[in-house]
Amino acid sequence: MTTSTVSPARMREAVALWGVSKTYGAGEHAVTALDRVTVSFPRGTFTAIMGPSGSGKSTLLQCAAGLDRPSEGGVLVGETDLARLSEKALTLLRRERIGFVFQAFNLLPALTAAQNVGLPLRLAGQRIEAGRVEAALGEVGLRDRAGHRPSEMSGGQQQRVAIARALVTHPEVIFADEPTGALDTNTSREVLALLRKVVDAFAQTVIMVTHDPMAAAYADRVVFLADGRVADDYLAVRDTHAPTRGHRAQRIATRMAQLEGAN
Ligand SMILES: Nc1ncnc2c1ncn2[C@@H]1O[C@H](COP(=O)(O)OP(=O)(O)OP(=O)(O)O)[C@@H](O)[C@H]1O
Numbered sequence: 001m002t003t004s005t006v007s008p009a010r011m012r013e014a015v016a017l018w019g020v021s022k023t024y025g026a027g028e029h030a031v032t033a034l035d036r037v038t039v040s041f042p043r044g045t046f047t048a049i050m051g052p053s054g055s056g057k058s059t060l061l062q063c064a065a066g067l068d069r070p071s072e073g074g075v076l077v078g079e080t081d082l083a084r085l086s087e088k089a090l091t092l093l094r095r096e097r098i099g100f101v102f103q104a105f106n107l108l109p110a111l112t113a114a115q116n117v118g119l120p121l122r123l124a125g126q127r128i129e130a131g132r133v134e135a136a137l138g139e140v141g142l143r144d145r146a147g148h149r150p151s152e153m154s155g156g157q158q159q160r161v162a163i164a165r166a167l168v169t170h171p172e173v174i175f176a177d178e179p180t181g182a183l184d185t186n187t188s189r190e191v192l193a194l195l196r197k198v199v200d201a202f203a204q205t206v207i208m209v210t211h212d213p214m215a216a217a218y219a220d221r222v223v224f225l226a227d228g229r230v231a232d233d234y235l236a237v238r239d240t241h242a243p244t245r246g247h248r249a250q251r252i253a254t255r256m257a258q259l260e261g262a263n
Pocket residue numbers: 024025031032033051052053054055056057058059060
């Protein structure tokens with residue numbers, strides 16, 4: 001048996017940031033986008049990241065997902081310290097252990113739904129088992145659209161394909177950046193319910209940046225940023241005074257208004 005130096009608490013966390021600062025530029029033009037942020041995301045939970053414009057949400061997501069490197073502090077994905085990885089190793093980690101869902105879907109237009117979903121496996125040099133792609137499409141309710149191209153699908157269906165693509169590698173964490181930003185209200189709800197399902201039914205970890213309190217109300221927890229710092233950490237799932245999603249959305253909207261007012 002090998003001994004591990006990683007504490008049990010660490011093993012329960014999909015992603016952990018400690019003392020993360022990120023400064024863009026230098027001298028008098030320096031902008032502190034993140035200022036000593038310490039936050040962790042337990043496995044199997046759904047977290048929303050909110051905050052006024054410019055509060056550091058995208059920067060946090062980029063540092064946590066290994067798309068950018070912090071100026072100070074550290075990031076763990078599972079037990080892997082990202083600072084120790086070369087650019088190549090970081091690319092592999094993103095490809096194999098992280099799923100991404102973006103506002104603009106980012107599907108390749110010339111490929112069918114099944115080919116788009118199979119892409120991460122192909123990029124990782126893995127043999128594409130038909131069953132695996134089919135299963136991922138089944139999980140998002142699109143098994144019958146496998147042969148359709150993005151232009152032949154609605155926005156909501158395209159985002160579900162993107163979620164299937166994020167799921168296909170069984171990643172340790174899925175980062176979603178404004179996943180409903182391009183969708184109407186009803187379609188947004190379908191996509192959010194699906195993200196909720198991937199957490200509840202498949203024990204995935206989802207970290208989602210959003211501006212929308214209703215979207216954030218689908219999460220277990222909302223981390224609020226302001227001026228590059230964690231301003232609040234709202235455990236929606238434990239809020240007995242806000243029993244419904246609508247109540248939680250109201251509370252989240254109120255907190256957001258306070259933070260925006262303070263800006
Ligand atoms: N590449 C960059 N170069 C210089 N400054 C940057 C860069 N990226 C972000 N910033 C600055 O860092 C701060 C945080 O930006 P970030 O995009 O993380 O905020 P955000 O909360 O995601 O904002 P929004 O809600 O408007 O997308 C802002 O002041 C922004 O102008």
